[in-house]
Amino acid sequence: MENLPTPVITIGLNLNNRNFDYSMEELNNLIIANHMESVETVTQKLDHPDSGSYFGKGKVEFLAQLIETTEAETIVVNDELSPSQIRNLENQTKATVIDRTGLILEIFANRAQTREAKLQVQMAKLKYQLPRLRTSASQRLDQQSAGGGLANRGSGETKIELNRRTIEHQINHVRNELKEIDRSLETQSKQRLANEIKTVALIGYTNAGKSTIMNKLVSQFGKNEAKQVFVKNMLFATLDTNVRDIRLPDNKQFLLSDTVGFVSELPHSLVQAFKSTLAEAANADLLIQVVDYSDPNQELMMETTAKTLKEIGVPDLPMIKVFNKADLTDSQFPSREGDNLIISAQDESSIASLVDVIREKLFANYVTQTFLIPFAKGEIVNTFNNKYDVQATTYTGEGTQLVVNLPENEVARYENYLEK
Ligand SMILES: Nc1nc2c(ncn2[C@@H]2O[C@H](COP(=O)(O)OP(=O)(O)OP(=O)(O)O)[C@@H](O)[C@H]2O)c(=O)[nH]1
Ligand SMILES: [Mg+2]
Incomplete structure (x- = not known):
C-alpha cells in the first residue's frame, strides 16, 4: 500500500x-x-x-x-x-x-531518471544549499551560545567552512560530469545541423499534454514507433529531453523533441542546470507550445511559458500554439485559426491537422518541379525517391520524368535536368 x-x-x-x-x-x-x-x-x-x-x-x-x-x-x-x-x-x-524553490527541487529530485537529469538536479540543489549553509551553521552557533560558552564557536565555524568546501567540491565534480555529457550531446546536434534535418520542439506548461502528442506522432510516423515516452497526469512527468525521428508519408522528415514542462517561478538554479537539456528548444526550427485548453488558468500558463523561454534564452523562433484537451471543453475540434489549433491529443483528425500545420511551417520553402533524368543517372532517381516527395513518375524515351516536391535551395543542384 x-x-x-x-x-x-x-x-x-x-x-x-x-x-x-x-x-x-x-x-x-x-x-x-x-x-x-x-x-x-x-x-x-x-x-x-x-x-x-x-x-x-x-x-x-x-x-x-x-x-x-x-x-x-x-x-x-x-x-x-x-x-x-x-x-x-x-x-x-x-x-x-x-520554500517554493526547495519544494520544486524536491519534486525534480524524485522524478529524475537519467544520469543527466539526476546530475542537473543535483547541481541545482547544491547551488541552492550553498548560500543557505549559514542556516544550519548559525543554528549550531545559537545552540552553542545557549549552552553558555563561546569556547566552541571556533569549531562551529570550521564546520561551516568544511561544509562549504565539500559543497563547492561537489559542484565542481558535477559540473565536470555534466560537461562530458554535454559534449556528446553537442556532437549529436552538430550532426543534425550537418544533415540539415529540421527540428521541432514541444514546449509549454507542465501537464498540458506535450508527451501525449509526442507519442501520437511517434506511433503514426516514428521511425521506431515503439519508442514511446512517459505520460502521466502529474506535474513534471517529463524531466529528460527525448528526441524522436519523424518521417511523414511524403518523405518529409524532422526531429521532434519533448522536454521538461514549465511552472511559474521555476527556480533560477534549476533553469540554469537544465539549460543544456532545454537547448533542444533553443535550436528548433519550430516551437509547438502546448496549452491545456480545459484549464481556466491557460492565459497565465502561457505567460509563464513566455517568461521561462526568455529566461532560458530561447530566441524569437517561429511558434504555433496548440490548445489541447478540447475534448474536455465545449469547443469544436479540430479547428484552426491562423497557425493555431484547437485539438484533442486523443483524436486522430486533430493529429492530422497538427501535422498539416507542421508541414506548412517547416517545409514552406519547398517547391514542386519536373525533372527529366537520363537512364544513366539512376542514382538521382533513387535520391529523389528516398529523400523527397515524388508525386509522379513517367518513363519516356529520353529518361525518367519525375514530379518532385523538394527544398527550393536543392533545385540548383539538379538544374541540368529541370524540364523547362
Ligand atoms: N482528456 C484529455 N487528456 C489529455 C489530452 N492530452 C493529454 N492528456 C492527459 O493529460 C495528462 C498529462 O499529459 P502529458 O502528455 O504527460 O503532459 P506533459 O505536457 O508532457 O506534462 P509534463 O511532462 O509533466 O510537462 C495525462 O494524464 C494525459 O493522458 C487530451 O487531449 N485530452
Ligand atoms: Mg511530458
Missing part, C-alpha cells in the same frame, strides 16, 4: 498581485506532486514580505498554534525565502519550513 501523503500547512503572501490565487493553486498542485497534502492554508495581505519572518508577527504566532493543534509538522511557503527568514520561521513555529 502506498504511504499516505504528508500533511503540511501552506502559506502565501498576497502582495496585491493579480496572479495570487493562481499561484496558490499552483503551489497546491506542486504539493500534491510531492506527495504532500495541505491541511490548512494561511494567507496574508501585506505590501511587502516581512524581512525577518516573511509573515507579520501575529500571523506567525497563529502558525505556531496551528502547528501545535494540527497533525502538520511542515510549513510550505509560496515564495522563495532568505536563509534567515526560513530560520526565523522555523524557530518561531517549531515547524520545518520548505
